[in-house]
Amino acid sequence: xxxxxxxxxxxxxxxxxxxxxxxxxxxxxxSLQWEAWGWRWWDFSGAFTxxxxxxxxxxxxxxxxxxxxxxxxxxxxxxxxxxxxVSPDYLPYQLWDSVQAFASSLSGSLATHAVLLxxxxxxxxxxxxxxxxxxxxxxxxGMLGRIIFAWWKGSKLDCNAKQWRLFADxxxxxxxxxxxxxxxxxxxxxxxxxxxxxxxxxxxxxxGATRAALTMHQARRNNMADVSAKDSSQETLxxxxxxxxxxxxxxxxxxxxxxxxxxxxxxxxxxxYANYRAVRALVIETLNEGRLRLVLKHFLQRGEVxxxxxANQMEPLWTGFWPSQSLSLGVPLHRLTxxxxxxxxLVEGHQEPYxxxxxxxxxxxxxxxxxxxxxxxxxxxxxxxxxxxxxxxxGPLPRGLEELRNQLRAGLQDAGWKxxxxxxxxxxxxxxxxxxxxxxxx
Numbered sequence: 001x002x003x004x005x006x007x008x009x010x011x012x013x014x015x016x017x018x019x020x021x022x023x024x025x026x027x028x029x030x031s032l033q034w035e036a037w038g039w040r041w042w043d044f045s046g047a048f049t050x051x052x053x054x055x056x057x058x059x060x061x062x063x064x065x066x067x068x069x070x071x072x073x074x075x076x077x078x079x080x081x082x083x084x085x086v087s088p089d090y091l092p093y094q095l096w097d098s099v100q101a102f103a104s105s106l107s108g109s110l111a112t113h114a115v116l117l118x119x120x121x122x123x124x125x126x127x128x129x130x131x132x133x134x135x136x137x138x139x140x141x142g143m144l145g146r147i148i149f150a151w152w153k154g155s156k157l158d159c160n161a162k163q164w165r166l167f168a169d170x171x172x173x174x175x176x177x178x179x180x181x182x183x184x185x186x187x188x189x190x191x192x193x194x195x196x197x198x199x200x201x202x203x204x205x206x207x208g209a210t211r212a213a214l215t216m217h218q219a220r221r222n223n224m225a226d227v228s229a230k231d232s233s234q235e236t237l238x239x240x241x242x243x244x245x246x247x248x249x250x251x252x253x254x255x256x257x258x259x260x261x262x263x264x265x266x267x268x269x270x271x272x273y274a275n276y277r278a279v280r281a282l283v284i285e286t287l288n289e290g291r292l293r294l295v296l297k298h299f300l301q302r303g304e305v306x307x308x309x310x311a312n313q314m315e316p317l318w319t320g321f322w323p324s325q326s327l328s329l330g331v332p333l334h335r336l337t338x339x340x341x342x343x344x345x346l347v348e349g350h351q352e353p354y355x356x357x358x359x360x361x362x363x364x365x366x367x368x369x370x371x372x373x374x375x376x377x378x379x380x381x382x383x384x385x386x387x388x389x390x391x392x393x394x395g396p397l398p399r400g401l402e403e404l405r406n407q408l409r410a411g412l413q414d415a416g417w418k419x420x421x422x423x424x425x426x427x428x429x430x431x432x433x434x435x436x437x438x439x440x441x442x
Contacts, residue, residue: 096278105242111179118183142201168206175199288423305411330427
């Protein structure tokens with residue numbers, strides 16, 4: 001039997017994720033007596049004082065913070081451990097992403113209706129073989145486009161995930177617009193839907209790749225699979241809602257092309273706006289060239305290091321498809337030098353595992369990386385290259401660039417940037433060279 005003096009003294013407590021904790025007491029028969037969920041646990045340290053406090057609404061909820069239906073909904077559609085297991089920007093991004101997915105689902109229904117009408121569904125004179133041939137040509141065009149785009153831009157999608165995500169969704173709207181317009185000009189129907197499917201396949205590659213990059217950013221407990229699976233569940237739920245609404249909408253617009261087009265334009269505007277708000281809500285703590293350029297420019301002008309939130313709010317969202325050509329990381333060594341004298345000039349007094357050159361003809365900073373260059377070295381080389389670029393421009397620069405670089409390196413970590421990795425676009429070329437003695441300043 002438990003000592004009567006210990007009946008009101010908590011022995012331990014338990015807690016699920018970031019929810020409220022509950023205490024455990026010794027019962028009179030010697031068993032463990034747990035508090036009911038919905039009683040808040042306070043002051044576990046010290047004298048183990050329990051201050052029961054009912055949650056709003058009186059009734060205790062599951063996990064001490066939510067009612068059973070809500071907690072079940074969270075378990076089905078949100079990653080385990082939410083919100084602690086994901087990035088702080090997860091919820092606003094997913095909310096806007098759900099809005100854009102719903103609008104895209106309705107627009108897709110209108111586009112599919114137009115394509116089926118153009119192929120000849122419901123037309124007794126339509127040929128099955130002609131419709132099949134058109135469909136096969138459309139699919140094969142998209143497959144080829146998928147392969148070519150993945151080869152052309154696949155390595156660049158990680159660097160500017162937000163920009164490519166927005167680009168993919170806008171291109172998807174363009175593709176659906178072509179599908180809606182295709183039946184209006186039957187003579188160009190096959191070319192139009194082939195072009196549309198080509199665009200959709202590019203969207204598939206860009207959207208899928210950037211979704212993976214954003215999942216990596218959002219997952220904070222090595223839980224990429226869980227975050228990705230729950231994102232798929234959310235998208236499925238939104239698409240199901242879109243399907244049900246489409247069943248009600250299509251009979252109303254099928255006989256009125258003008259009304260159908262008006263609905264499409266409204267849904268497209270909502271889709272683009274929701275996508276913009278979604279990518280703008282993202283706060284990525286790793287540096288790509290755009291964010292590093294913003295941080296460096298602000299630091300050189302004001303002596304302050306921008307934090308991830310401010311830099312992400314200022315980052316342009318239209319630079320993914322046409323990236324800056326002023327900084328080229330990982331160029332081959334043979335591009336920088338063709339003689340022994342030039343090589344000696346490059347490495348003389350240089351102790352860093354990278355080499356830089358300002359190419360006047362291309363107005364570009366070219367950086368050769370050593371075999372030993374890791375992520376922090378690449379970030380340092382990119383910073384050095386952007387400072388070199390800034391020196392070519394007409395603008396005020398403080399003195400003591402070496403001291404500034406050291407201050408910036410320390411300031412990046414203090415501001416919340418993750419410098420152990422980056423999202424800079426780096427080519428695969430690496431080189432080795434003999435380090436020369438450091439220059440002596442007389």
